[in-house]
Amino acid sequence: MYGLFFGLFGGLLSVMSINLKQCFMRVTLLLAAIGVSGCKGAAVEPPVAKLLAKPLNDTGTTFCRDSSGLEEDCFVASAQDGNQGRDAQVGLVKTGGGQAGFDWSKIATDGSTLAQQSLAWQAAGSEAANTQWRCVQDHHTGLLWEVKSDVPTAVNFRDLRYTWFDPDTTRNGGNEGLASTDDCNGIACNTAAYIAAANTQALCGTQQWRLPSVNELLSIAVSANLDYAIDTDYFPNAKNDQYWSYQSYAPNRANAWYVYFSDGGNGTALKTLDTYTRLVSGGQQ
């Protein structure tokens, strides 16, 4: 019965969508006929950009390679990642900065944007001197990320590792993971405790902190970098290692997905494993 309903609905949708597609094609032809197409120099107002709920970052890949791995001119290898997208866009207008097509700003613990954005992180520095920061705002995806510290007593110390713990049964696939009670500088070493602490503190001015999805982690992963698959100018004290996502591994929910910031790939690990965690805020989950 479910199949019949789906079949009818699918059939109805097909009929409707055929008309929609014909409409698209006819309008496109009409516009072309009156000179509104491509880059022909017609003085036409560009269409208003649609507000995308989950705009994608480009991968940070600015090179092209032939099939044996040697670097190749991207103009020649036109179908590859390196020749396309924000990373390849000449004259890309940014609100902030960052390598390739990325667009970030450094944010202080109180949520304010650092006045000076181009100073390097200093171990003996400070937010007042703009040589330390607590968060990074991604102007393209709209996400706000936390940044790690090199101070061994800091709650966001780079070496701290957390077990995966999420008691939300609409999200954990029936396996809540492990609520480790080990100490991570005053916070229990599990992801739910770390999230709760960040929200209680209203870190960087928000109380919407959570674990990112795999795709959100990929949005800050730069596969093109050699050692750290992340822009360390904006994300100092990063580990080229596994960072937890909120997503359980569907075939076996005792495991959850991580993104590997050595190369920007992903994998799964037991939720009882403790590994690195970088919280995110904003966007839709």
Place this chain on the structure above:
Amino acid sequence: MFIQLKRCQRSLSITSLFCGAFLFASVSHAACVNGLRQETPTSRFTLQADVVTDTHTGLMWQRCALGQQWQTEKSRCNLNLEQQRLFTWPQALEASKASPLGGYSDWRLPNKNELASIVERACTGPAINETVFPSTTAAEFWTSTPGRREGGYAWRINFKTGDILNIQTDQTYSVRLVRDAQ
């Protein structure tokens, strides 16, 4: 085009097509887990017969992989035995330039982030929304993103589980094309 393949690729293609047809006939569906959040619900997409637009990312996707053909009456993809279905990375890049689907001329091979955006991790075998992308093989698909080191690697996504790895460019995988929806 089929004759130009090497004999090993030809037999691999024949085997893949045969097995693909068999699998399709035996109706393999994704298993989606209750209690896991679906990141790619159908409501986020605009279905347009053989193409679909993701309103969240602004991307338009071909609903069938290369080597499949859209069957309007049943809203699914059938194997097209006259076309190549598995490609090495250079072949995938080449094939991505030549698709005329929908009257568009700017289809491309998706990069790593773009292809990852349609992985549905609440589902497995394939890890994709099968209403939006019917008849998806639970296997590897190429991206346009090369590996960072020399040695001939490029990134692929396995739609059986959703893992993302880089692999030698001479492997033969499926291809799904994308373009910017204006």
